[in-house]
Amino acid sequence: MVSMQSSKRPNPFVNRQPLSGTGREAFLARVRKGLGHDLGKSPVAGAAPVLEQSLIRQVAGDDAGRVERFVRKMTENKGVVKRVAADRAAVLAAVDECLAAHAVKRGLMNLQFLGADFGVQEHLRGRGVQTIEWGSAECFKESFSCDVSITDARAGLADTGALLVWSDVGFGRSSTLVVPVHVTLLPASRILGDMIDGLDLVLRQNNGAMPSNVVVINGPSKTGDIEMKLVTGVHGPKYMYVIVIEGM
Amino acid sequence: MPTTLDNLPPSAGATGSDKVHAADLPRGMALPVFNPDFKAAAHLSSADDLLHAAHENSIVKKWYDRRNLLATDLPDGDGLRALAGNIKAHTLDHLDYYLEQFEANVIKNGGHVHFASNAEEANQLVVQIAKQTNSKLVVKSKSMVSEETELNHALIAAGIETVETDLGELIVQVANDHPSHLVYPIIHMRAKQIGEVFAKFFKVPFTDDPQVLAEMARVYLRERFNTADMGVSGVNFGVAETGSIVICTNEGNGRMCTSRMRVHVALMGMEKLIPRFQDLPVFLKLLARSAAGQPLTQYSNIITGPKRAGEFDGPEEFHVVIMDNGRSRILASDYRDTLRCIRCGACLNACPIYRKVGGHTYGSIYPGPIGALITPLFNGLEHHEHLPQATSLCGACYEACPVKINIPEMLIAMKGDLKLVGKVPWYEKWVFRMWTIGLKSKFAYVLGQKMQRFAMRHLFKSKDGWVTKLPGPAKGWTEVRDFPQPPKKSFRELWKERRQNSV
Numbered sequence: 001m002v003s004m005q006s007s008k009r010p011n012p013f014v015n016r017q018p019l020s021g022t023g024r025e026a027f028l029a030r031v032r033k034g035l036g037h038d039l040g041k042s043p044v045a046g047a048a049p050v051l052e053q054s055l056i057r058q059v060a061g062d063d064a065g066r067v068e069r070f071v072r073k074m075t076e077n078k079g080v081v082k083r084v085a086a087d088r089a090a091v092l093a094a095v096d097e098c099l100a101a102h103a104v105k106r107g108l109m110n111l112q113f114l115g116a117d118f119g120v121q122e123h124l125r126g127r128g129v130q131t132i133e134w135g136s137a138e139c140f141k142e143s144f145s146c147d148v149s150i151t152d153a154r155a156g157l158a159d160t161g162a163l164l165v166w167s168d169v170g171f172g173r174s175s176t177l178v179v180p181v182h183v184t185l186l187p188a189s190r191i192l193g194d195m196i197d198g199l200d201l202v203l204r205q206n207n208g209a210m211p212s213n214v215v216v217i218n219g220p221s222k223t224g225d226i227e228m229k230l231v232t233g234v235h236g237p238k239y240m241y242v243i244v245i246e247g248m
Numbered sequence: 249m250p251t252t253l254d255n256l257p258p259s260a261g262a263t264g265s266d267k268v269h270a271a272d273l274p275r276g277m278a279l280p281v282f283n284p285d286f287k288a289a290a291h292l293s294s295a296d297d298l299l300h301a302a303h304e305n306s307i308v309k310k311w312y313d314r315r316n317l318l319a320t321d322l323p324d325g326d327g328l329r330a331l332a333g334n335i336k337a338h339t340l341d342h343l344d345y346y347l348e349q350f351e352a353n354v355i356k357n358g359g360h361v362h363f364a365s366n367a368e369e370a371n372q373l374v375v376q377i378a379k380q381t382n383s384k385l386v387v388k389s390k391s392m393v394s395e396e397t398e399l400n401h402a403l404i405a406a407g408i409e410t411v412e413t414d415l416g417e418l419i420v421q422v423a424n425d426h427p428s429h430l431v432y433p434i435i436h437m438r439a440k441q442i443g444e445v446f447a448k449f450f451k452v453p454f455t456d457d458p459q460v461l462a463e464m465a466r467v468y469l470r471e472r473f474n475t476a477d478m479g480v481s482g483v484n485f486g487v488a489e490t491g492s493i494v495i496c497t498n499e500g501n502g503r504m505c506t507s508r509m510r511v512h513v514a515l516m517g518m519e520k521l522i523p524r525f526q527d528l529p530v531f532l533k534l535l536a537r538s539a540a541g542q543p544l545t546q547y548s549n550i551i552t553g554p555k556r557a558g559e560f561d562g563p564e565e566f567h568v569v570i571m572d573n574g575r576s577r578i579l580a581s582d583y584r585d586t587l588r589c590i591r592c593g594a595c596l597n598a599c600p601i602y603r604k605v606g607g608h609t610y611g612s613i614y615p616g617p618i619g620a621l622i623t624p625l626f627n628g629l630e631h632h633e634h635l636p637q638a639t640s641l642c643g644a645c646y647e648a649c650p651v652k653i654n655i656p657e658m659l660i661a662m663k664g665d666l667k668l669v670g671k672v673p674w675y676e677k678w679v680f681r682m683w684t685i686g687l688k689s690k691f692a693y694v695l696g697q698k699m700q701r702f703a704m705r706h707l708f709k710s711k712d713g714w715v716t717k718l719p720g721p722a723k724g725w726t727e728v729r730d731f732p733q734p735p736k737k738s739f740r741e742l743w744k745e746r747r748q749n750s751v
């Protein structure tokens with residue numbers, strides 16, 4: 001228990017003065033004064049508390065069963081998961097299964113990192129779907145009127161059953177967001193244990209720098225604002241499918 | 249009788265007087281107040297069955313179960329909460345350093361940083377950015393700091409159309425209401441009431457189906473997302489070492505507002521910083537669990553600067569407005585720990601007082617146990633003398649808090665501070681004066697006890713050993729429950745008799 005009696009800190013209710021000054025210097029001076037520091041310079045902070053890995057991971061630390069946990073948790077999050085072998089026919093059949101229940105006319109394509117394209121775009125065109133590739137001149141504007149988006153993901157996170165994506169020249173901030181149906185192709189080898197591994201991956205693959213936008217997606221868009229009743233598909237995708245490609 | 253739409257009574261919390269805007273507040277007050285008298289409002293809301301039904305239906309029936317279900321996924325939840333609390337405490341103790349680090353990194357990433365001393369300055373900065381970028385339509389993601397500054401009011405007054413995009417906040421805006429919860433702004437309303445509001449606003453037939461109501465909002469807001477110029481968001485976490493801001497939303501509106509607009513302005517209380525990128529999992533896991541009983545928010549959105557060369561979406565301009573508005577005063581005081589708060593709302597849900605009186609009764613935008621603490625800190629205790637009393641000291645808030653803010657202990661300290669602002673009621677002073685006399689002399693003590701027992705046994709209305717009606721300041725007690733009558737003999741008398749008999 002902190003003893004509140006013996007402190008020498010000023011009581012916030014007596015001698016209340018309006019905050020003095022405007023702008024950066026006055027702002028920082030008020031903070032330094034509040035901390036009892038020299039008003040002109042911020043002393044360097046010592047080491048922040050140690051991040052004990054086991055405390056953060058807790059359950060998803062083991063490698064075994066990572067894919068199983070990812071599938072189970074993503075399903076709990078109301079995502080639909082399909083596990084297929086790494087061959088063209090199987091992947092395309094899974095894509096067809098995902099789209100069977102939806103009227104799809106325009107598809108946004110943002111497959112950048114999969115390492116194999118399985119001919120998904122060609123296949124959709126063959127089905128009469130107009131496709132728009134992220135990276136084409138009109139992709140930003142056109143993406144808003146697409147009814148499905150097919151993307152890959154940088155990683156899956158088994159702990160909570162989430163996808164990890166980040167933006168760059170080839171991958172949009174909003175290509176995983178603006179459509180009612182989102183289908184993700186995810187190689188099984190990209191499924192990591194915990195979010196902390198995912199954030200490591202972000203730094204490792206970007207040489208320690210941050211991409212402009214990193215998003216951890218933990219299922220379809222939802223809200224509980226009305227009586228805490230679950231409603232899916234508010235502004236982001238209402239339906240989320242993840243095709244986990246085994247042996248890849 | 250079941251409540252039907254025809255006899256739907258207004259929620260007492262929602263019928264409070266009109267909001268007092270921050271600009272009209274006395275000197276030294278920083279938060280807008282829409283209900284200055286907690287005690288009077290609590291009288292009304294504690295009899296509001298509709299409000300209690302709404303809380304029962306959501307918090308009691310859903311939040312607790314969902315949160316408890318997750319406990320197996322986090323066997324050492326307490327250890328993680330302690331770590332989160334320590335990281336926040338460390339950050340606050342070195343906030344000057346981390347603010348400068350954060351600022352330098354935002355600028356390095358191509359963003360702009362602005363420092364606002366108070367709410368008015370923050371609003372001026374945002375309005376100025378909107379005007380400079382020729383923004384006509386602003387879409388807003390949920391932000392408690394913007395409630396603090398009443399940013400919508402300022403933007404609309406400057407002729408800039410401003411639309412809330414979080415479903416709950418949109419309902420608040422359309423209904424001209426106030427949020428009553430940090431995470432669930434319209435938790436005080438039943439679906440029927442919301443259906444009424446939407447039927448009138450959208451001119452459609454009434455429905456109380458949440459899915460259909462959400463769909464209406466989706467269609468309405470989608471057009472705005474497509475045409476808006478500027479997005480305004482809050483900040484859940486600011487990462488000092490990378491200059492990133494993190495926004496957590498379930499609906500995806502936070503991502504819309506920050507990825508599709510030409511300009512993005514993030515409004516941040518200065519206490520929102522954390523030191524390292526790798527601190528994030530600690531807080532993201534705890535935030536969603538505490539706020540909604542879910543393992544993670546659907547979208548944890550980490551933004552580091554504006555659109556980069558060659559990218560096809562993202563804002564061309566990225567601004568962060570960091571606000572003080574009295575936080576530096578709290579930082580300097582013994583109440584520094586209140587700045588650890590990540591606004592998850594768990595203490596509200598856990599609090600028996602909050603569930604009984606509702607968020608509006610607290611009178612400011614920060615309700616519940618944490619609100620009872622920080623509202624007086626922002627606005628002055630003399631304007632909110634009843635708030636530190638809005639507690640049963642049961643400790644449920646402390647137990648629920650993901651960053652271990654010892655709310656009950658600080659509420660007790662704040663009760664002590666009432667004497668510094670001259671707000672101790674006369675009867676409390678009188679009682680303590682009597683005690684002082686009694687404890688100084690045996691004669692006075694015995695006499696006082698005799699008088700008190702006599703009064704309680706003979707002067708007031710009583711029944712079967714219970715006093716049923718007390719006068720003056722004690723009236724409030726017997727209005728809702730009886731008070732036990734003291735026994736005929738005091739402990740001292742019984743002790744004396746016992747000693748005599750046993751000799």
